[in-house]
Amino acid sequence: MDPVLVKLALGGIAFLVCIGLLFGIGLALAAQKFAVETNPKVEEVLEVLAGAQCGGCGYAGCEGYAEAVVNDPEVSPNLCFPGKAAVAEAVAEITGKKLSGAANMVAAVRCSRIEGKVGQKYKYLGYQTCAGANLAFGGPQECAYACLGFGDCVAACPFGAITLDNSFPVIDVEKCVGCGSCVRTCPKNVIEITPSSARVWVPCSTKDPGKAVRSVCEVGCITCKMCIKACPAGAVRVEGDLIRIDHKKCADYGVECKEICVEKCPRNIFRPFEAAVKKAEQVEAVA
Incomplete structure (x- = not known):
């Protein structure tokens, strides 16, 4: 082999080694300078x-x-x-932070579609998902705010805490951790994260006026505000045309607060929150 070519080859290799060393040193220095200390x-x-x-x-x-x-x-x-x-x-x-509001939370379905015998305005034949059905004129249910019942929440729950019973989601509170995955998935916003210690709730999400509610659901909330007037704790309010409950105020007042509000509801939709019930006592299948 030509000695000149050998020298050139060796020189090239040496040059590349030097370049590699320089880059390596540069990267090491940069890593040291810009390193983020982990707490x-x-x-x-x-x-x-x-x-x-x-x-x-x-x-x-x-x-x-x-x-x-x-x-x-x-x-x-x-x-x-x-x-x-x-x-x-x-x-x-x-x-070293102050802890407040560390109550255990569970998901609750604010809808009584089955109990209220809500009918369907058309037969849906598209993709069998709540998201898909909601795109078709808001879904087939006569109540525009009703659970669609295709189980997107079931698929979204990472803990297997939701099952469908008669095309209606049932929360297993022993498995539910209140992570909110189902809440973010539901296109009708009928699932809420609620303290497991809550005394009362309203399993209805309609925002329609009373006359419209009565025409499609036998138990739906008509926002008569009787519960607001009756609540001695001032824990009930209407927000965005929907009944909301301040569960802390309710709990702080005492058990009698629950009894008064529940008794005053003319539609019997203001109810005790039975968070300890594992299966579908919240949903009575209507034959």
Whole structure:
């Protein structure tokens, strides 16, 4: 082999090695300069979180929430819904944040379509999903606010806490962690996250006036406001044409508050919240 070519080859190799070394040193220096120090508390929080990766906290997985709750003073320590109160207390202790409102939460379906014998205005033949049905004139139910019953919430629940009974979602409160996946999925917004200790609720989401409600549902809320007038705790209000309940005010007042409001409802749709009931006592299948 020509000695000149050998020298050129060796020179090229040496040049590439030098370039590689320079790039390596540069990258090492850059990594050292721009390195982000990891707060050891992030790892501590990660260890106590439920690890469900459900996204109920609003962050991209448990690691995202751990970083946020440690580094951002505005992020609450009670957003790990699968972990419930026990994890919230642990996160609060690690981060030194004040814990408030760490009640265990469950999903509740604010609709009584089956009990109210809500009919259908047409036969839906499209994609068998709530999202698909909702695109077709708001779905086939005569009540524009009724559960569509195709089970998008069932598919969305990462904990298998929802089943369909007579095309209606039933929440298993022993499995439900209140992560809100079903809430974000429901196109009719009939699912709410409610404290498991709640005393009362209104399983209806209609915003229609009383006459319209009576024409399509036998039990739907007609927003007569009798519950608002009767509630001694001032825990009931109308917000966005929908009955809302301040569960803390209700609980603080006492058990008699529940009894008064429930008795005053002329439609019997203002009811005790039986969160301890596992199966479909909230839904009475009508033959």
